[in-house]
Amino acid sequence: MSESNPFVAAWLLIASGDPTLAGIVALSLRVTLSALAISLVIGLPCGAFLAMSRFPGRGLLVIGCNALMGLPPVVAGLAIYLLLSRSGPLGPLGLLFTPSAMVMAQTVLILPIVLSLSRQVVEDLWEEYEEQLRSLGCSGARAIPTLLWDGRFSLITAILAGFGRASAEVGAVLIVGGNIAGHTRTITTAIALETAKGELALALGLGIILLGLTLILNGGAYLMGQYARRSAGQPW
Amino acid sequence: MVSAAEGSSILPLTLRGVGYSVAGRVLLDAVDLEIGPEGRTLILGANGAGKSLLLRLCHGLLQPGAGSIRWSDGPTRAGDPRHAMVFQRPILLRRSARANILHALAMIGLPAAERRQRAEETLARFGLGALAERPARVLSGGEQQRLAMARAWSLKPQVLFLDEPTSALDPAGTRAVEEMIAAFAEGGTKIVMTTHDLAQARRLADEVVFLHQGRLAERTGAAEFFDMPASAPARSFLKGELPW
Ligand SMILES: Nc1ncnc2c1ncn2[C@@H]1O[C@H](COP(=O)(O)OP(=O)(O)OP(=O)(O)O)[C@@H](O)[C@H]1O
Numbered sequence: 001m002s003e004s005n006p007f008v009a010a011w012l013l014i015a016s017g018d019p020t021l022a023g024i025v026a027l028s029l030r031v032t033l034s035a036l037a038i039s040l041v042i043g044l045p046c047g048a049f050l051a052m053s054r055f056p057g058r059g060l061l062v063i064g065c066n067a068l069m070g071l072p073p074v075v076a077g078l079a080i081y082l083l084l085s086r087s088g089p090l091g092p093l094g095l096l097f098t099p100s101a102m103v104m105a106q107t108v109l110i111l112p113i114v115l116s117l118s119r120q121v122v123e124d125l126w127e128e129y130e131e132q133l134r135s136l137g138c139s140g141a142r143a144i145p146t147l148l149w150d151g152r153f154s155l156i157t158a159i160l161a162g163f164g165r166a167s168a169e170v171g172a173v174l175i176v177g178g179n180i181a182g183h184t185r186t187i188t189t190a191i192a193l194e195t196a197k198g199e200l201a202l203a204l205g206l207g208i209i210l211l212g213l214t215l216i217l218n219g220g221a222y223l224m225g226q227y228a229r230r231s232a233g234q235p236w
Numbered sequence: 237m238v239s240a241a242e243g244s245s246i247l248p249l250t251l252r253g254v255g256y257s258v259a260g261r262v263l264l265d266a267v268d269l270e271i272g273p274e275g276r277t278l279i280l281g282a283n284g285a286g287k288s289l290l291l292r293l294c295h296g297l298l299q300p301g302a303g304s305i306r307w308s309d310g311p312t313r314a315g316d317p318r319h320a321m322v323f324q325r326p327i328l329l330r331r332s333a334r335a336n337i338l339h340a341l342a343m344i345g346l347p348a349a350e351r352r353q354r355a356e357e358t359l360a361r362f363g364l365g366a367l368a369e370r371p372a373r374v375l376s377g378g379e380q381q382r383l384a385m386a387r388a389w390s391l392k393p394q395v396l397f398l399d400e401p402t403s404a405l406d407p408a409g410t411r412a413v414e415e416m417i418a419a420f421a422e423g424g425t426k427i428v429m430t431t432h433d434l435a436q437a438r439r440l441a442d443e444v445v446f447l448h449q450g451r452l453a454e455r456t457g458a459a460e461f462f463d464m465p466a467s468a469p470a471r472s473f474l475k476g477e478l479p480w
């Protein structure tokens with residue numbers, strides 16, 4: 001990097017469409033969006049189920065999920081590492097230091113968020129709707145799609161929170177991915193590495209991109225929410 | 237058009253020794269009652285007498301603590317499409333008016349094409365076409381109540397439980413809802429409802445079930461009830477006296 005001002009260098013790098021940079025960004029998005037998709041597929045219905053059911057131990061489960069929202073990423077990374085390491089139970093799959101391992105680690109991080117927030121949203125809705133839905137024969141598992149759809153505006157928050165946590169996270173993907181150039185290097189792990197090496201321009205460029213992605217996603221979700229809310233006449 | 241009376245009738249509804257308590261408080265006690273297919277049944281009584289509770293029990297939303305509540309072919313349960321209920325405060329989904337009706341029809345397992353047709357028919361029947369695309373929850377109270385009634389109508393139930401359907405409505409809204417009640421009756425739906433509006437009760441009732449402090453005080457033909465009620469609590473209720 002010949003440019004002395006790292007900010008200028010960062011913009012030049014982004015503008016040049018550097019393939020290494022593009023690869024890192026693409027991998028980051030792929031890993032985070034995969035983890036988010038898996039978390040939504042599991043977390044939304046499970047959260048809804050938890051909201052509507054009453055069974056012994058439910059309280060503990062709710063507390064557990066809430067607590068897991070604050071799980072330190074390095075601990076999640078370590079757990080997945082142990083699971084996937086050669087002598088671990090899933091060792092034979094050979095997934096350690098692959099993007100799949102990073103998806104797993106990030107799923108562990110954002111699933112509790114999606115689960116807890118959707119449980120909260122659905123619990124409030126169910127309290128309001130219960131008699132009407134039961135009257136219509138819409139109870140148990142049949143009520144879950146209805147409740148998730150009617151909670152759609154609030155659930156966007158859960159999705160954004162999950163994306164935010166996964167995309168900002170560095171500890172877990174570093175441990176299970178190994179930050180291998182061209183293979184498991186993500187925006188956050190690259191920033192950590194380049195900063196340590198003193199390559200501030202690259203680090204800063206990546207930081208700007210990450211910030212930009214987050215802003216675009218949040219802005220898009222906000223506008224979509226506003227539009228949908230207006231067109232659906234949301235009183236809340 | 238499917239008639240509500242089609243298929244074998246689930247009436248009469250038979251309550252035997254029905255009791256309901258919460259935390260040791262007896263809210264309904266030893267209610268014996270048979271509701272037959274003829275005419276409209278109005279459940280009257282002071283605030284807190286147990287009218288809403290009785291409707292919920294009959295609809296199967298609550299389980300009686302004592303006794304049994306049975307239709308002609310078995311115990312009552314919520315979600316049986318042959319009886320519907322409209323609540324004191326209408327509960328509508330966060331969707332358009334039309335989607336609210338479509339959702340209810342999906343729940344009774346109607347095929348999609350039929351759902352759309354029945355929804356349009358329902359909206360048109362009650363002059364709700366202009367509201368079809370509007371989000372249900374920004375409708376006015378009266379519009380919401382009519383939509384909730386229309387939703388129930390679209391299900392073509394044999395029996396409809398109505399809990400104070402006009403308590404929050406102005407005279408025009410009340411008239412609209414009473415016309416809807418007549419539309420149900422036309423289709424052969426048995427109406428079981430509560431009201432605090434005595435003039436309305438006189439207009440609509442064929443028979444009156446009077447509850448007093450969680451007990452069945454009397455059950456009389458409407459003309460007789462308003463003329464000369466048999467029980468003391470009903471007499472003072474009609475005179476507008478405090479019932480104690
Ligand atoms: N889930 C409950 N827990 C405790 N008490 C209840 C419950 N549901 C109803 N009650 C009580 O039961 C009594 C009867 O209630 P209900 O709602 O049936 O009265 P109501 O006749 O419909 O009165 P209103 O005319 O005011 O609507 C009231 O005293 C009420 O406080």
Ligand SMILES: [Mg+2]
Nearest residue numbers: 287288324399
């Ligand atoms: Mg009531």
